[in-house]
Amino acid sequence: MLSLNEQMDIINRGNKEIISEDELAGKIESSIQTGIPLTVKWGADPSAPDIHLGHTVSIRKLGQFQNLGHRVVFIIGDFTAMIGDPSGKTIARKHLSRQQVMQNAETYKQQIFRILDPEKTVVEFNSRWCNALSFEEILNLTSKYTIARMLERDDFENRYRTGQPITIMEFLYPLIQGYDSVALKADIELGGTDQKFNLLVARDIQREYGQIPQVVITMPLLVGTDGTQKMSKSLGNYIALDDPPEQMYGKTMSVPDELIYPYFELLTDVTGEELEQIKKLLADPKCNPMELKKQLAKRLVTMYYDPQKAETAEREFDTIFRKKETPEQMSVHRLSANLLWVIKLLTEVKFASSNSEARRLVQQGAVSIDGTRISDPELTIKFKGGEVLKVGKKKFVSLEIGC
RNA sequence: GGAGGGGUUCCCGAGUGGCCAAAGGGGGCAGACUGUAAAUCUGUUGGCGACGCCUUCGGAGGUUCGAAUCCUCCCCCCUCCA
Incomplete structure (x- = not known):
C-alpha cells in the first residue's frame, strides 16, 4: 500500500472538492495502519444503463481507489429509482420490473468493467436493505432531517419558489441515499457536484446512526457535446461508452x-x-x-x-x-421495389419518420443519390442497385434491389 | 374547508368565438459559411401520395353555422387563509 502522501496526491487529482481533506487523511492513515481497505461508495440509477463519458469522470476516480487497494462498492439504486432523483423535471417514474432492473444492472456492469476491475468491485442493490425497512424504521429515518434543511437543496428551493410541485416522496430520496451509506458503513462517497447535497445529507444521517461520517468527494461535471449543459442522456449531448x-x-x-x-x-x-x-x-x-x-x-x-x-x-x-466523400463502409438497405417514390424511400430506410418529414428533407435539399441532389418531392426513381443515398451531412446508406 | 390563479404543440410561453396547425423564444432538423466544430445567417419544425383533407390546446359532455377561446361536470397543479 502506498504512503499517505502518495495516496492523497492521486486522490487529489482532478476532483472538484473533498469534504474534508483532513478526515480523508485520517481515514487513509488508519487504513494503512490496520490494513483494512476503505469502502468507497458510488451509486447509479438503474433506469439509464447507457454509461457515457460524463460518468467516467467519477468511474476513473474509483479505478484509482482500486489501484490504491481500497474497496469499491457500486450501488445500483433500484429502490431509489422508484422515486427518481428530484433534480429533473421527470416527476412520474415508471416502475421497473425486477427483470428489467437485473438486465440494466448487467449492462451497467459490462460498461463499468471496461474501467474498473471486476474482481475488486462489489455490486449491491439498495433494495436489499431498503425493502427490509419497516414503516417504523422509515419514520425514524425521516425524523432525522428537517424540511428547512431539505429546502436548502437547490432544486427543491427553486421549484418551491417558482411554484413547481414537490412531493414528500422526493424528500425521501436524499434520506434513502444517506441510509445506503449507513447500511454500507461507507468511508467515502463519490459523486458529481450535482450530488453534493445528497452526499452531505448522508454524512448527517450516518452521524445520527452513530457512524463516522463518510468523506465526500465531488467530481466536476463534464460539459456535453453541445458545449453548454452537463453531459446527460436525457439532453442527448452525450458520448456513450457503447458508442461505436x-x-x-x-x-x-x-x-x-x-x-x-x-x-x-x-x-x-x-x-x-x-x-x-x-x-x-x-x-x-x-x-x-x-x-x-x-x-x-x-x-x-x-x-x-x-x-x-x-x-x-x-x-x-x-x-x-x-473531403465530403462517401464513407468506405456503410450499411446496406434492400429496397422493397426497384421503382420507388423518393418520399417512400426515405421513410423505408428510416431516414425520415413520416412522409411529411421526408418531404421537408427533400425540399430543403438534404437528399442526394450518388451525389446528385434530389429536389422534387414527387420524383419516382428507378434503381438498379449500388446507389448511395445521402441525407443530411452524415446519413449514408447503400441501396440494393430486392428484399 | 374557504378564496384566488393555472393546465396550450418536444420544452418555455402568447392566444379569451372565425384571419389558428396556433405568435415569440429555446431545442431539433436542413441549407449556406468554415480549418473540425462552435458562433452566425437562412429555412423548417402534427399527420395524410397532399395547394385539399384529417387529428391536436388536461378529460368528458354541451352551446354555436363555427370553440384553444363560451357553459356544465370531472381530473391535476400552485398560492394565500384556516
Whole structure:
C-alpha cells in the first residue's frame, strides 16, 4: 500500500472538492495502519444503463481507489429509482420490473468493467436493505432531517419558489441515499457536484446512526457535446461508452473547441506536462485546434476500443466531413421495389419518420443519390442497385434491389 | 374547508368565438459559411401520395353555422387563509 502522501496526491487529482481533506487523511492513515481497505461508495440509477463519458469522470476516480487497494462498492439504486432523483423535471417514474432492473444492472456492469476491475468491485442493490425497512424504521429515518434543511437543496428551493410541485416522496430520496451509506458503513462517497447535497445529507444521517461520517468527494461535471449543459442522456449531448468507434470519434469532433482542454483533463491519462502543452497550443493562434481535437478523439477511441479502430474512425471522419466523400463502409438497405417514390424511400430506410418529414428533407435539399441532389418531392426513381443515398451531412446508406 | 390563479404543440410561453396547425423564444432538423466544430445567417419544425383533407390546446359532455377561446361536470397543479 502506498504512503499517505502518495495516496492523497492521486486522490487529489482532478476532483472538484473533498469534504474534508483532513478526515480523508485520517481515514487513509488508519487504513494503512490496520490494513483494512476503505469502502468507497458510488451509486447509479438503474433506469439509464447507457454509461457515457460524463460518468467516467467519477468511474476513473474509483479505478484509482482500486489501484490504491481500497474497496469499491457500486450501488445500483433500484429502490431509489422508484422515486427518481428530484433534480429533473421527470416527476412520474415508471416502475421497473425486477427483470428489467437485473438486465440494466448487467449492462451497467459490462460498461463499468471496461474501467474498473471486476474482481475488486462489489455490486449491491439498495433494495436489499431498503425493502427490509419497516414503516417504523422509515419514520425514524425521516425524523432525522428537517424540511428547512431539505429546502436548502437547490432544486427543491427553486421549484418551491417558482411554484413547481414537490412531493414528500422526493424528500425521501436524499434520506434513502444517506441510509445506503449507513447500511454500507461507507468511508467515502463519490459523486458529481450535482450530488453534493445528497452526499452531505448522508454524512448527517450516518452521524445520527452513530457512524463516522463518510468523506465526500465531488467530481466536476463534464460539459456535453453541445458545449453548454452537463453531459446527460436525457439532453442527448452525450458520448456513450457503447458508442461505436466512428460515432465516438465523430461526436468528439463535434464538440466546441473550448472543451478540448477539459476533456483531456477529465477523460484521459495525459500527464500534467502534456496538459500544459495542450493549453499552450490552444492559446496559440497559429495552431489549428482541429488537430488537438483529433488527437483527443483518437485517444478516447483507443482507450475504449483499440488503436486500429481509432485509426479507421479517423480516416472515415476525414472522408465524410473534410473531403465530403462517401464513407468506405456503410450499411446496406434492400429496397422493397426497384421503382420507388423518393418520399417512400426515405421513410423505408428510416431516414425520415413520416412522409411529411421526408418531404421537408427533400425540399430543403438534404437528399442526394450518388451525389446528385434530389429536389422534387414527387420524383419516382428507378434503381438498379449500388446507389448511395445521402441525407443530411452524415446519413449514408447503400441501396440494393430486392428484399 | 374557504378564496384566488393555472393546465396550450418536444420544452418555455402568447392566444379569451372565425384571419389558428396556433405568435415569440429555446431545442431539433436542413441549407449556406468554415480549418473540425462552435458562433452566425437562412429555412423548417402534427399527420395524410397532399395547394385539399384529417387529428391536436388536461378529460368528458354541451352551446354555436363555427370553440384553444363560451357553459356544465370531472381530473391535476400552485398560492394565500384556516
